[in-house]
Amino acid sequence: MATIKDVAKEAGVSISIVSKAFNNYVDVNEKTRQRIFDIANELNYTPNIVAKNLSSKKQMTVGLISSGVLNNNEKDNNAFDIFKGVYTAVSESQFELSIYLIDSLRQKQKSYAQYCRERNIGGAILQGIRIDDPYYKELIDTNIPCVVLDIMTETENGLIGSVSINNSDASREIAEYLLERNHRDIVIIAGTIETYVNTERMKGVQDAFKANNLELDDKHVLYAQFSEQEAYVLAKEYLQRKQPTAFLCFSDLMAFGVMKAVKEAGLRIPEDISVTGFDDLLLSSFTQPQLTTIGQNFFEIGKLSALLLLDLIENRMDEKHVYAQHLLMERESVKTLLNH
Amino acid sequence: MATIKDVAKEAGVSISIVSKAFNNYVDVNEKTRQRIFDIANELNYTPNIVAKNLSSKKQMTVGLISSGVLNNNEKDNNAFDIFKGVYTAVSESQFELSIYLIDSLRQKQKSYAQYCRERNIGGAILQGIRIDDPYYKELIDTNIPCVVLDIMTETENGLIGSVSINNSDASREIAEYLLERNHRDIVIIAGTIETYVNTERMKGVQDAFKANNLELDDKHVLYAQFSEQEAYVLAKEYLQRKQPTAFLCFSDLMAFGVMKAVKEAGLRIPEDISVTGFDDLLLSSFTQPQLTTIGQNFFEIGKLSALLLLDLIENRMDEKHVYAQHLLMERESVKTLLNH
DNA sequence: CTGTTAGCGCTTTCAG
DNA sequence: CTGAAAGCGCTAACAG
Numbered sequence: 001m002a003t004i005k006d007v008a009k010e011a012g013v014s015i016s017i018v019s020k021a022f023n024n025y026v027d028v029n030e031k032t033r034q035r036i037f038d039i040a041n042e043l044n045y046t047p048n049i050v051a052k053n054l055s056s057k058k059q060m061t062v063g064l065i066s067s068g069v070l071n072n073n074e075k076d077n078n079a080f081d082i083f084k085g086v087y088t089a090v091s092e093s094q095f096e097l098s099i100y101l102i103d104s105l106r107q108k109q110k111s112y113a114q115y116c117r118e119r120n121i122g123g124a125i126l127q128g129i130r131i132d133d134p135y136y137k138e139l140i141d142t143n144i145p146c147v148v149l150d151i152m153t154e155t156e157n158g159l160i161g162s163v164s165i166n167n168s169d170a171s172r173e174i175a176e177y178l179l180e181r182n183h184r185d186i187v188i189i190a191g192t193i194e195t196y197v198n199t200e201r202m203k204g205v206q207d208a209f210k211a212n213n214l215e216l217d218d219k220h221v222l223y224a225q226f227s228e229q230e231a232y233v234l235a236k237e238y239l240q241r242k243q244p245t246a247f248l249c250f251s252d253l254m255a256f257g258v259m260k261a262v263k264e265a266g267l268r269i270p271e272d273i274s275v276t277g278f279d280d281l282l283l284s285s286f287t288q289p290q291l292t293t294i295g296q297n298f299f300e301i302g303k304l305s306a307l308l309l310l311d312l313i314e315n316r317m318d319e320k321h322v323y324a325q326h327l328l329m330e331r332e333s334v335k336t337l338l339n340h
Numbered sequence: 341m342a343t344i345k346d347v348a349k350e351a352g353v354s355i356s357i358v359s360k361a362f363n364n365y366v367d368v369n370e371k372t373r374q375r376i377f378d379i380a381n382e383l384n385y386t387p388n389i390v391a392k393n394l395s396s397k398k399q400m401t402v403g404l405i406s407s408g409v410l411n412n413n414e415k416d417n418n419a420f421d422i423f424k425g426v427y428t429a430v431s432e433s434q435f436e437l438s439i440y441l442i443d444s445l446r447q448k449q450k451s452y453a454q455y456c457r458e459r460n461i462g463g464a465i466l467q468g469i470r471i472d473d474p475y476y477k478e479l480i481d482t483n484i485p486c487v488v489l490d491i492m493t494e495t496e497n498g499l500i501g502s503v504s505i506n507n508s509d510a511s512r513e514i515a516e517y518l519l520e521r522n523h524r525d526i527v528i529i530a531g532t533i534e535t536y537v538n539t540e541r542m543k544g545v546q547d548a549f550k551a552n553n554l555e556l557d558d559k560h561v562l563y564a565q566f567s568e569q570e571a572y573v574l575a576k577e578y579l580q581r582k583q584p585t586a587f588l589c590f591s592d593l594m595a596f597g598v599m600k601a602v603k604e605a606g607l608r609i610p611e612d613i614s615v616t617g618f619d620d621l622l623l624s625s626f627t628q629p630q631l632t633t634i635g636q637n638f639f640e641i642g643k644l645s646a647l648l649l650l651d652l653i654e655n656r657m658d659e660k661h662v663y664a665q666h667l668l669m670e671r672e673s674v675k676t677l678l679n680h
Numbered sequence: 681c682t683g684t685t686a687g688c689g690c691t692t693t694c695a696g
Numbered sequence: 697c698t699g700a701a702a703g704c705g706c707t708a709a710c711a712g
Contacts, residue, residue: 001457003704003705003706004705004706005705005706013683014682014683014684015683015705015706015707016682016683016685016706016707017681017682017683018706019706019707019708020681020682020707023707027681027682028681028682029681029682032681032682046454046457046458047458047705047706048457048460048704048705048706049458050390050393050394050459050460050704050705050706051394051704051705051706051707052705052707053390053688053706054390054391054394054688054689054690054704054705054706054707055687055688055705055706055707055708056706056707056708057688057707057708058707069424070424070427070428077417077420080420084409084410084441087410087439088410091441096438098436098438099437099439101424101427101431117386117388118386118387118388118389119389119390119436120388120390282623283622283623286623286626286627287626343688343689343690344689344690345689345690353698354698354699354700355689355690355691355699356690356691356692356699356700356701357697357698357699358690359689359690359691359692360691360692360697360698367697367698368697368698369697369698372697372698387689387690388688388689388690390688390690391688391689391690391691391704392689392690393690393704394688394689394691394704394705394706395689395690395691395692395703395704396690396691396692396704397692398691
């Protein structure tokens with residue numbers, strides 16, 4: 001393994017010149033630089049990132065801290081798309097990417113701050129983290145720049161950014177979509193209360209109702225913890241008592257559960273009951289019927305968050321929250337009702 | 341940021357003792373060790389992995405080099421499962437994981453060997469790599485231990501392992517499955533010729549045919565490059581001339597293409613034509629009809645390959661090729677024909 | 681333009 | 697059991 005020393009010796013210069021040559025310093029004789037490169041090439045030399053990292057006080061790696069991936073529902077590979085987006089953006093920068101997957105099942109989980117300190121991590125992207133996660137708070141309170149996905153942070157630390165779609169807008173759109181089609185008896189399958197995403201989506205629904213001079217009754221809001229199974233159970237229960245014209249679900253996964261319950265109740269979608277989702281999972285275009293839902297581009301979200309993080313690290317960000325685009329994917333699970 | 345120095349000073353010992361305490365050396369006074377830990381805790385000290393990596397000559401990180409992930413078909417998230425498996429195994433070891441995603445579209449791609457050298461990588465897992473990849477050859481020729489997935493390596497380097505299902509066995513099984521159901525007019529939708537996986541699967545089919553005293557006609561083998569679209573085109577073409585009783589496909593993706601062609605030809609699956617796949621993608625249980633195929637546990641494959649790599653690195657491997665389990669997933673796309 | 685020197689934070693002999 | 701010292705491969709002043 002050739003080191004900088006070998007190159008320096010072979011080229012008959014000091015190692016600092018070699019270092020400078022490789023770091024594009026201008027004050028290096030062009031001929032010397034060329035000779036150094038030739039020799040480096042010949043020796044198959046390439047600067048050691050680990051050493052570089054240690055000696056330059058700069059932190060050259062960013063972390064992607066992701067919770068719930070390992071024990072995730074296999075139908076949900078959004079995390080993979082986010083990862084690909086992050087990777088793409090980071091690999092085009094000078095930074096290295098380090099990945100830390102958390103798993104509720106895994107005990108010896110170390111604190112995120114410690115994880116970062118150990119690796120000289122200069123900034124992190126947090127995904128799937130709950131706002132009440134103590135490690136999250138701890139990390140935010142360090143001065144490590146962070147970008148969080150799908151949660152809104154409440155600290156006044158200048159180094160926090162966040163990326164998400166505009167959840168309330170998206171939610172309002174899909175609620176209005178149902179309202180325009182004359183649905184009035186809508187059941188909301190919400191996720192986990194007190195979650196940022198849930199709050200925003202709730203707000204969107206309420207806005208849409210208000211805009212139509214309607215009132216959203218609490219009894220029509222069911223909290224299914226973003227779980228397919230839970231949604232299935234709640235919808236099944238509900239259907240034994242009443243039959244709404246539509247279920248508006250805060251995630252596709254929950255919509256799948258609802259669809260199952262509806263079908264088991266002997267009802268047809270969308271003829272008897274309409275269903276909408278949120279996320280646009282891969283499977284959502286393959287359900288029977290295909291699910292009308294809100295599409296998020298997770299690859300893009302990953303990319304945006306990495307870009308935002310790099311901006312934060314270099315202290316030249318314009319805005320701290322960036323919204324990713326969303327799109328109402330109109331498919332087959334909603335029926336237009338007759339106006340009466 | 342507390343360093344080892346701070347801890348040493350605070351504890352009134354030399355840094356070498358602190359180092360030893362943290363590395364579980366036995367020759368450290370138990371009381372000293374305890375004091376060091378207490379102080380470290382108090383100071384929020386945690387050893388810096390980068391420095392550790394540099395000073396100890398040992399290589400503490402393994403690489404996952406993965407090709408074709410970024411521009412992959414979105415229906416295919418096997419790479420993600422492999423990744424999760426690798427991550428799981430590596431995170432339970434003392435090693436760090438570094439990921440390198442290649443993309444045919446991406447030019448400034450650096451050689452795998454260089455990638456490893458730059459990061460002090462002590463061993464790598466290669467996924468989605470083609471055997472004729474020049475960088476692959478280069479890496480294999482270094483003495484860096486490697487584990488390759490789904491290809492068989494031909495070098496005599498003692499530090500190469502490989503992991504895959506037993507492709508010829510699996511292929512034979514699914515061919516026999518069709519044969520047992522009295523299919524005799526079978527068209528093989530093969531992948532890319534000269535590919536390890538393809539060769540093995542071909543062998544399996546041939547074995548099954550031979551065992552039944554049948555001959556496989558070259559005219560019944562169509563090479564679709566593992567592409568859904570290509571398979572669709574070839575099957576469509578073929579169906580204009582002849583109508584086999586079954587299509588045996590070397591990947592689920594190609595099976596999807598075939599299914600589309602069959603349906604477009606106005607034929608029913610499996611009533612008119614049976615179809616089988618290979619891989620068991622998530623979608624394969626959601627197609628109409630559900631696809632009978634060979635299931636691979638990619639998470640397990642990832643885990644196995646990481647374990648094998650760690651073994652190789654520590655020079656205590658028993659075998660160089662490990663087979664992962666496969667499973668014939670019997671679903672709805674094959675019909676049993678009447679014996680005549 | 682180039683070389684010297686002092687680290688980065690840690691591990692690892694080698695003495696004591 | 698403990699400490700001093702050399703060094704991992706590189707960067708970054710600071711002189712010249």
